[in-house]
Each structure stands twice: as C-alpha cells, then as structure tokens.
Amino acid sequence: MGSSNFLGGHSRKHKVTIVGSGNWGSTIAKIIAENTREHTDVFEENVQMWVYEEDVTIPKESKHYNESTADTPQKLTEVINKYHENVKYLPGVALPPNIVANPSLNDAVQNSTILIFNLPHQFIRKVCEGIRGEIMPFARGISCIKGVNVTDDGISLFSEWIGDDLGIYCGALSGANIASEIAQEKWSETTIAYDPPPMDSRAPTPRNASPNPDAAGEIPEIQHLDARGRKSKTKLTPLPIEYPPLDHNCFRMLFHRPYFHVQMVSDVAGVSLGGALKNIVALAAGFVDGRGWGDNAKAAIMRIGLMEMVKFGKEFFSETVRTGTFTESSAGVADLITSSSGGRNFRCARKAVEKGVSVQDVEREDLNGQKLQGTSTAHEVNSFLKARGLEAEYPLFTAVDGILRGEKKVDDIPALVSDT
Amino acid sequence: MGSSNFLGGHSRKHKVTIVGSGNWGSTIAKIIAENTREHTDVFEENVQMWVYEEDVTIPKESKHYNESTADTPQKLTEVINKYHENVKYLPGVALPPNIVANPSLNDAVQNSTILIFNLPHQFIRKVCEGIRGEIMPFARGISCIKGVNVTDDGISLFSEWIGDDLGIYCGALSGANIASEIAQEKWSETTIAYDPPPMDSRAPTPRNASPNPDAAGEIPEIQHLDARGRKSKTKLTPLPIEYPPLDHNCFRMLFHRPYFHVQMVSDVAGVSLGGALKNIVALAAGFVDGRGWGDNAKAAIMRIGLMEMVKFGKEFFSETVRTGTFTESSAGVADLITSSSGGRNFRCARKAVEKGVSVQDVEREDLNGQKLQGTSTAHEVNSFLKARGLEAEYPLFTAVDGILRGEKKVDDIPALVSDT
Numbered sequence: 027m028g029s030s031n032f033l034g035g036h037s038r039k040h041k042v043t044i045v046g047s048g049n050w051g052s053t054i055a056k057i058i059a060e061n062t063r064e065h066t067d068v069f070e071e072n073v074q075m076w077v078y079e080e081d082v083t084i085p086k087e088s089k090h091y092n093e094s095t096a097d098t099p100q101k102l103t104e105v106i107n108k109y110h111e112n113v114k115y116l117p118g119v120a121l122p123p124n125i126v127a128n129p130s131l132n133d134a135v136q137n138s139t140i141l142i143f144n145l146p147h148q149f150i151r152k153v154c155e156g157i158r159g160e161i162m163p164f165a166r167g168i169s170c171i172k173g174v175n176v177t178d179d180g181i182s183l184f185s186e187w188i189g190d191d192l193g194i195y196c197g198a199l200s201g202a203n204i205a206s207e208i209a210q211e212k213w214s215e216t217t218i219a220y221d222p223p224p225m226d227s228r229a230p231t232p233r234n235a236s237p238n239p240d241a242a243g244e245i246p247e248i249q250h251l252d253a254r255g256r257k258s259k260t261k262l263t264p265l266p267i268e269y270p271p272l273d274h275n276c277f278r279m280l281f282h283r284p285y286f287h288v289q290m291v292s293d294v295a296g297v298s299l300g301g302a303l304k305n306i307v308a309l310a311a312g313f314v315d316g317r318g319w320g321d322n323a324k325a326a327i328m329r330i331g332l333m334e335m336v337k338f339g340k341e342f343f344s345e346t347v348r349t350g351t352f353t354e355s356s357a358g359v360a361d362l363i364t365s366s367s368g369g370r371n372f373r374c375a376r377k378a379v380e381k382g383v384s385v386q387d388v389e390r391e392d393l394n395g396q397k398l399q400g401t402s403t404a405h406e407v408n409s410f411l412k413a414r415g416l417e418a419e420y421p422l423f424t425a426v427d428g429i430l431r432g433e434k435k436v437d438d439i440p441a442l443v444s445d446t
Numbered sequence: 447m448g449s450s451n452f453l454g455g456h457s458r459k460h461k462v463t464i465v466g467s468g469n470w471g472s473t474i475a476k477i478i479a480e481n482t483r484e485h486t487d488v489f490e491e492n493v494q495m496w497v498y499e500e501d502v503t504i505p506k507e508s509k510h511y512n513e514s515t516a517d518t519p520q521k522l523t524e525v526i527n528k529y530h531e532n533v534k535y536l537p538g539v540a541l542p543p544n545i546v547a548n549p550s551l552n553d554a555v556q557n558s559t560i561l562i563f564n565l566p567h568q569f570i571r572k573v574c575e576g577i578r579g580e581i582m583p584f585a586r587g588i589s590c591i592k593g594v595n596v597t598d599d600g601i602s603l604f605s606e607w608i609g610d611d612l613g614i615y616c617g618a619l620s621g622a623n624i625a626s627e628i629a630q631e632k633w634s635e636t637t638i639a640y641d642p643p644p645m646d647s648r649a650p651t652p653r654n655a656s657p658n659p660d661a662a663g664e665i666p667e668i669q670h671l672d673a674r675g676r677k678s679k680t681k682l683t684p685l686p687i688e689y690p691p692l693d694h695n696c697f698r699m700l701f702h703r704p705y706f707h708v709q710m711v712s713d714v715a716g717v718s719l720g721g722a723l724k725n726i727v728a729l730a731a732g733f734v735d736g737r738g739w740g741d742n743a744k745a746a747i748m749r750i751g752l753m754e755m756v757k758f759g760k761e762f763f764s765e766t767v768r769t770g771t772f773t774e775s776s777a778g779v780a781d782l783i784t785s786s787s788g789g790r791n792f793r794c795a796r797k798a799v800e801k802g803v804s805v806q807d808v809e810r811e812d813l814n815g816q817k818l819q820g821t822s823t824a825h826e827v828n829s830f831l832k833a834r835g836l837e838a839e840y841p842l843f844t845a846v847d848g849i850l851r852g853e854k855k856v857d858d859i860p861a862l863v864s865d866t
Contacts, residue, residue: 202745213734213860214742215749284860287746314633321787322634325622325780326707329635333774353773354753360745363783367741440633440704 038268039067042280043074043138045153046145046170047106047127050205051075052116054144054170057208059122061280068270068279072124074138077103079129080114087117103127119209135161139269140280143196144170147184154191163263166272167196168218172301173399176406178413181342183298195222195262198294199281200301201356202364211285217357218277221292221346223262289355295343296351296358303338303423304362305400306407307331309385310426311366312375313436327422328366330443332359334420338407341416371400385430401430421445458688459487462700463494463558465573466565466590467526467547470625471495472536474564474590477628479542481700488690488699492544494558497523499549500534507537523547539629555581559689560700563616564590567604574611583683586692587616588638592721593819596826598833601762603718615642615682618714619701620721621776622784631705637777638697641712641766643682709775715763716771716778723758723843724782725820726827727751729805730846731786732795733856748786750842750863752779758827758840791820805850821850841865 042062044055055075062069081099084091090109105113106127110120128134135141135157145153150171169185189196201216208214265272274290282288291297310331314323332352339347352358366372374392378385389398408427411417417424425442428434434442462482464475475495482489501519504511510529525533526547530540548554555561555577565573570591589605609616621636628634685692694710702708711717730751734743752772759767772778786792794808801808809818828847831837837844845862848854854862 202742202749204740204742207740207742212739212743213746214740215746284864287860287864319632320624320627320634321784322622322624322627323632324787325783326633326635326776328783329622329774329776329780332779336774350773353770353779354749354756356746356749359752359773359779360749363745363748364741367744367787440707444704444707 036268036270038266039070040140040269040272040276041070041074041138042140042142043076043135044142044144045076045131045135046143047075047077047102047112048115048145049209050170050203051144052112052119052121053205053209054142054199055125056116056119056121057283057286058142058280059125060283063122063124065279068276072126074134075106075125075127076131076134077106077127077129079103082114084113085117088113089118101129103129116205116209131156132160135165137162139165139265139272141165141167141194142170143167143184143188147171147173147175150184150187151191154188158192161192161194163193164265165192165194166222166265167192167194168199168220168277169196170199172200173305173403174298174302176302176403176410178409181299181410183295185294185298193261193263197221197277198297200297200361202360203356204364208286211283213285213287215287215289215356215360216281217289217291217297217351217355218281219291219294219297219351219357220274220277221294222272291348291351291355293346293348293351296339296347297355299339299343299347300335300352300355300357300361302399302403303335303407304331304365305369305371305398306404306423306426307335307362308365308369308371309375309398309400309404309430310422310439312372312377313379313426313429314439315372316376316379317436324366327439328362330422332362334422335362338420338423371398374398375400379436384432400426404430456488456688456690458686459490460560460689460692460696461490461494461558462560462562463496463555464562464564465496465551465555466563467495467497467532468535468565469629470590470623471564472532472539472541473625473629474562474619475545476536476539476541477703477706478562478700479545480703483542483544485699488696492546494554495526495545495547496551496554497526497547497549499523502534504533505537508533509538521549523549536625536629551576552580557582559585559685559692561585561587561614562590563587563604563608567591567593567595570604570607571611574608578612581612581614583613584685585612585614586642586685587612587614588619588640588697589616590619592620593725593823594718594722596722596823596830598829601719601830603715605714605718613681613683617641617697618717620717620781622780623776624784628706631703633705633707635707635709635776635780636701637709637711637717637771637775638701639711639714639717639771639777640694640697641714642692711768711771711775713766713768713771716759716767717775719759719763719767720755720772720775720777720781722819722823723755723827724751724785725789725791725818726824726843726846727755727782728785728789728791729795729818729820729824729850730842730859732792732797733799733846733849734859735792736796736799737856744786747842747859748782752782754840754842755782758843761836791818794818795820799856804852820846824850 042058044051059073062071062073080102082102083099110123139162167188169188171184175182185196185198197220199216199218203216278288278290310327311324314327336349336352374388375385378388404427407423411420421442425434425439462478464471479493482491482493500522502522503519522534530543559582587608589608591604595602605616605618617640619636619638623636698708698710730747731744734747756769756772795805798805798808824847827843831840841863845854845859
C-alpha cells in the first residue's frame with residue numbers, strides 16, 4: 027500500500043514504542059515492526075519495546091536452544107536483540123530485527139510520538155508514574171489492555187487512566203485476538219477505537235524554532251464522561267505540523283497486516299467494555315455447555331449476553347457508545363464468539379459444571395492460584411449494578427454472579443432470562 | 447401465565463393445524479399442543495397435524511418397539527394417534543395426546559384459524575393448491591420453513607408464497623433451532639416475525655348472522671416489495687370479532703415454552719433471509735476451520751458474514767428489514783453461531799478442506815446424494831448478485847461461491863475480504 031501520497035511532505039517521522047513485552051505485547055510488536063519497515067516514509071523503522079528485565083534461559087521451544095548453554099541465565103533484552111525472539115513469552119516466533127528491546131522504560135519512550143501500551147492492567151499506574159513528563163507532550167497512545175475498571179463508584183477505561191496520567195490522548199485496541207494464533211500469522215481481525223477531539227490546526231514542534239508560536243496555544247480539551255456522568259478534562263497538546271497526521275489512516279497503516287485486519291472506529295468505551303463484559307457471557311456459555319444443553323442454548327446465551335452488553339454500554343456511556351461496536355465489530359460479537367468457543371473462562375465454567383464443583387475450585391486446581399478475568403468482572407459488575415438497584419435489568423449478568431456465589435443454579439438460567 | 451384477562455370475552459377459540467410432520471414439524475406440534483392445553487380459553491385443545499400417510503414399522507429407538515411386531519407395517523397416522531409418538535421422524539419423544547394426526551390435508555385444515563407450515567419448501571406449492579378455498583378466509587399462517595427463494599429475477603419469501611397462494615397473511619418463524627435438541631426440551635430461543643397490516647375493525651364471522659355486515663367490507667390490503675421493488679397485493683379478510691385477536695401476544699402464547707423462548711418481531715424478510723444466508727457463512731466458517739486457522743479466524747468470518755447479511759437485507763428489502771434482526775435476534779446472529787459451530791454445512795465444508803476434496807465430493811460421499819442447503823444458496827445468491835453487477839460488494843459470499851466452483855482457494859479469503 028503506498029502511503030506517501032496522502033502523508034507526504036512531512037519532515038519528521040513517527041517513532042513507535044511498545045510498552046510491554048509479554049505474549050500479546052511481543053505479538054503486537056511483531057506486527058508493528060513489520061509495518062514500520064514497509065512505511066519508512068511515515069514511521070521510523072526501528073521500534074522500541076520496553077522489556078521488564080529478567081534473567082532467562084533458552085527453552086526447548088526456541089530454535090536457539092542449545093543443550094550446552096541451556097542452564098546459563100542471560101538477560102532477556104540481550105536475548106531478544108541477539109536472537110530476535112522473545113524466548114520467554116513468545117518462544118518459537120521470529121521477531122523482525124527492527125524491534126529493539128530496551129530494559130529502560132524512560133529511554134524506550136524518549137522522542138516517541140506513538141506509545142502502545144500492552145501490559146497487565148495492574149502495572150498501568152506505576153508505568154505511567156515512571157514516564158510522566160518524560161514523553162513527548164503531543165504523543166498519542168493506544169491501549170491494547172483488555173477490559174475496564176469497575177468499582178461501585180463507576181467504570182473507568184484503562185485508556186483513560188493512561189491518557190489522564192500522561193496528559194495525552196489514548197485510544198484502545200481490542201478484538202477476537204488470541205495472541206498465539208496471531209503470532210503464527212493465522213488470519214484475524216481487530217478493532218481500534220481512536221477518537222481524539224478535533225484539532226483545526228497543529229502546532230509546530232516545540233523543539234524547533236517556530237514561525238508561528240501562537241499556534242501552539244490552541245489547545246483543545248478532551249472531555250469524557252465516566253459512569254457517573256463526571257467530566258474529566260485532559261489538556262491535549264496538538265501534534266506539530268512536521269509530523270504526518272496521527273489519524274485513522276495512520277493507525278491502520280501501523281497495525282493492519284495481511285493476516286491482521288484492522289477496523290478503525292471512534293467508540294473507545296464500547297471497544298473497551300466489549301473486552302470486559304464478554305468474559306461474563308463466556309462463563310454463562312460454559313455453564314450451559316457443561317450442562318449438555320447443546321448448540322441452541324449456547325447461541326441463545328451468547329445472544330442474550332450480547333444484548334446485555336449493548337444495554338450496559340448504552341446505559342452508562344450513553345454519549346459515546348454505539349450499538350454496532352458490540353453487534354458488528356471484532357471487539358464485540360467476534361471476541362464474544364471466540365471467548366465463548368474455547369476461551370479460558372468458558373472452559374473453566376464448563377468443567378466446573380461437568381464435575382459438579384465450583385468455578386473457584388477449578389481456578390484453584392487448574393490455574394495455579396490465578397483468577398479468571400470473568401469471575402472478578404462478574405462480581406464487580408454485579409456490585410456496580412446492585413449499588414444502582416439495576417440487577418434485575420441484567421438477568422444474565424446477575425445469574426452468572428449468582429451461580430458463581432452458589433446462590434443460583436445453571437438450571438435457573440432459562441427462567442431468569444425469560445423476558446429478555 | 448393467565449391469558450383470560452387480556453383475551454377474555456371471546457365466544458370462539460382458535461383452532462390450530464400443523465401442516466407437516468417431519469422432525470421439525472413434530473417438534474413444533476409438541477410445543478403447540480403443550481400450549482393449547484394450557485390456554486384452553488384461547489385455543490381449542492386438540493391440534494391437527496397433517497401427516498403424509500405412509501406405512502411404517504416401529505424402530506428400536508421407540509419405547510413402543512416390540513420384537514414380535516417389528517416387521518408389521520402400520521399406518522403412520524394410526525401409530526401417532528395410538529402411541530403419541532412419531533416413530534418415523536421423531537422416535538423416542540413423547541408427544542402430547544392432544545395432537546391429532548390426520549392423513550387428509552383438507553380435513554386437517556377445516557375451520558382452523560391458525561395454520562403452521564412446517565414442510566420441505568418444495569412441497570409448498572402443491573400443498574397450497576390442495577387447500578386453496580378450503581381454509582377459513584381469515585386464517586393466519588406461520589411458516590417454519592427456513593430460507594428464501596432466490597432466482598436471478600428476485601428473492602421471494604416462502605411465507606409470501608403461502609400468503610399469496612392462500613390469500614391469507616403468513617408470518618415466519620426461524621432461530622437457532624436444532625429440532626432434536628428442542629424435542630428433548632433443551633432450552634433454546636426462536637424468533638417469530640408477524641406483521642399483518644393494521645386493521646381497525648374486525649368483521650363478525652361470516653358463518654353467523656352479522657349485526658353489521660358492512661364491517662366485512664373493510665378489507666385492508668397488504669403490500670410487500672420483492673427484490674425488484676414489485677408490489678404484490680393480497681386482499682386480507684379481517685378476523686371476526688368473536689375470536690381473540692391474532693396478535694403478537696397470541697402467537698407468543700402459542701409458541702413460548704419454558705424451554706423454547708419466543709421473541710416476536712415484525713421483520714419477516716429479515717427473519718427469512720437470516721435462515722438462508724447463514725448457510726453461506728457456515729460454509730466459509732467450515733473452510734477456515736478446516737484450514738486450521740483457529741478461533742480468531744472463525745469469529746472473523748462470522749462477523750464479516752453477518753455484515754454481508756445485513757447489507758444484503760438492507761439493499762434488497764430496504765423498506766422493511768431491520769439491522770437488529772440480523773445482529774440481535776435468534777434468527778440472525780444466534781442461528782449463524784449455531785450453524786457455524788456444528789451445522790451440516792459447516793461440517794461438510796471443514797471436512798472438504800481437511801481432506802483436500804471438493805464440498806461436492808463430501809456431499810456425494812456423506813449425504814447419500816442429498817445436497818447441502820448452503821451450496822445451492824451460495825450459487826443462487828451469487829447468480830442474483832452477478833446479474834446486478836454487485837458481486838464485488840459481497841466479497842465473502844462471492845468467495846464462498848468461487849471456492850465451491852474451484853475458482854478460488856480458501857487461502858484467498860483474507861485478501862478478498864480485506865476491505866470489509
């Protein structure tokens with residue numbers, strides 16, 4: 027795809043940093059580095075990947091495994107930069123050589139205009155603290171962190187956390203994206219939501235002498251409503267005119283591959299909610315499947331769950347959420363289908379019902395103490411709804427939480443959702 | 447559910463006839479007969495089921511199997527009425543005793559105000575010919591026949607065939623409904639589309655002396671557009687006021703069971719198209735699954751297919767079709783999920799790709815010469831689109847037809863649908 031026609035004439039290129047290097051982070055880094063190599067007129071070819079440094083040994087899945095050095099610990103960043111493989115979190119997958127693993131977070135984000143966040147959500151706050159004031163003020167972020175944060179007080183998006191903490195605009199990526207399949211270049215789709223406020227003029231870069239310094243003063247405000255209708259405000263710094271625009275075309279170019287198709291949308295809340303709420307539905311699908319009710323019932327659960335996802339989004343993010351984000355996008359219906367087909371929440375819920383034990387028992391036995399995303403989301407969402415007296419309006423979400431707590435039975439589901 | 451409150455005060459009850467008695471027909475008869483027993487203030491308890499008479503022997507799956515009489519042929523209607531089991535098409539499932547199997551089509555429809563059509567579509571014309579003029583002029587129909595009729599000239603709905611042939615209004619039922627699961631009372635959902643034109647007054651029954659004969663003259667016209675924008679007109683006879691209204695409440699009461707949840711909608715075309723077009727998508731899902739591309743890719747195919755279904759419906763039935771019928775109903779997304787999970791089209795397509803043979807080869811080997819619904823629908827829809835120069839706007843439908851014809855490969859799919 028030729029890009030110079032519509033992005034041409036800019037003196038600066040975008041530098042990209044991936045913040046995070048796990049299974050999904052390394053997979054996204056692979057995609058992005060493949061694209062920066064193909065669009066060197068828009069992006070700097072080298073892509074920084076911040077890696078939490080640790081000592082690793084080369085596992086057998088790696089093609090760089092060597093029996094004689096198998097027990098010798100090495101620095102993960104050095105291994106990645108030498109072998110172009112994340113031997114610990116994505117072994118066996120060749121990474122493009124233009125990925126530069128960097129153990130210093132501060133160094134990795136220097137001069138980057140595009141920051142891709144791909145790390146467990148519990149590390150967001152700390153990472154943002156570490157780089158606040160160190161990043162380009164006009165940088166833009168994309169959060170690949172699935173889900174949302176739900177408390178009794180309200181719902182917040184991880185992309186909002188990042189954006190508010192860093193004073194930048196941050197969009198969100200989510201979809202039917204099992205990392206291991208994408209790393210093997212098996213075809214899939216994703217949805218990227220990106221909706222910065224309109225900016226009529228872009229400022230010259232602050233680091234260069236500016237012919238019109240006043241332009242930098244035009245700082246638009248971005249407002250978003252949280253679940254309680256609060257408006258939070260982040261003052262955005264416009265992107266200097268020397269850079270190609272950071273718009274849907276640009277992000278599509280950065281993420282779209284022949285095996286990874288990107289839809290660009292504007293509904294950040296819908297995309298983020300989809301990735302969280304689908305886990306509740308996947309648990310319900312697992313319950314029903316474990317009960318042996320067959321494909322009709324599983325499809326019914328998924329349909330009803332999808333409708334509750336739409337209703338939830340519309341009720342608590344009415345200003346921005348679009349029904350189609352849930353019913354038509356990869357971050358909505360497709361991710362729901364994938365998660366309810368073979369995802370971890372689905373499998374554990376099915377196993378619990380088949381064995382006649384609780385999901386908590388399966389978590390303990392099969393997940394080494396790890397918790398399923400769906401069980402905590404189900405509890406948080408239930409508590410949030412209960413605080414508003416709205417449990418009855420979300421009978422499937424409420425039933426899942428009731429089953430997890432041992433207060434309802436799977437056999438109750440049809441009657442509970444009967445009026446849906 | 448008490449029904450007398452809102453339907454009370456009517457001197458006549460609805461008599462129901464099921465036209466057809468196969469696997470799905472017998473399952474629907476079971477549901478309806480269970481409901482007429484519970485709502486005897488609205489419906490006559492006995493339900494007529496027209497059975498194409500044949501000699502049968504009792505198979506081993508039946509609890510009425512008896513080794514000594516196993517080889518003695520008996521009339522199917524007599525067996526059903528004696529044992530309350532359709533031993534040939536739904537063996538092992540107890541039918542309510544208020545189902546009356548009737549070998550005479552004419553006799554079965556006498557005085558019925560509700561006709562449920564549930565037979566292979568190739569018999570519709572002949573059955574309608576046989577009862578034209580024999581039915582109550584104000585009867586209403588529901589077609590449980592899946593799919594639509596597509597030719598190069600246009601698309602017509604089976605419910606329209608029935609309605610036009612008989613001069614009555616006919617709605618449609620479709621959903622994620624594998625008959626064998628429903629017959630076992632495993633929970634599922636369905637969608638019934640029913641949208642007769644508004645009638646301000648209903649006429650007194652023609653068989654009784656009428657206090658106001660002019661009311662019968664108020665015959666509204668129902669108009670529907672076919673794919674070419676033609677308007678066809680059926681003169682409808684209003685239902686006499688002696689009967690409870692034949693509205694959404696009434697049909698929900700007739701079909702809804704604790705294990706069979708009914709959504710009533712108005713979009714007959716959307717519900718009918720869903721049941722046809724999903725088979726094309728299920729073939730595509732099978733292709734991708736057979737190629738080993740995993741759950742991401744399968745979900746992507748289903749999402750893209752759903753979007754082409756919406757587009758197709760909107761393009762050719764713009765006056766009536768609702769997006770939500772595809773993206774939110776059991777006849778849409780849920781049926782698509784079920785069919786793409788374990789349906790016959792899906793399984794045969796997957797097997798063809800796994801074995802490296804054509805779908806036609808699998809049809810020949812595995813289906814005893816029967817044809818898949820999806821292959822003929824794919825060809826008909828492709829031919830219809832080609833005749834209008836619209837193939838390129840439906841890349842997935844077009845790819846499926848191309849793969850079936852051996853002109854495209856499964857590996858081409860991602861590139862072909864890249865702009866979706």
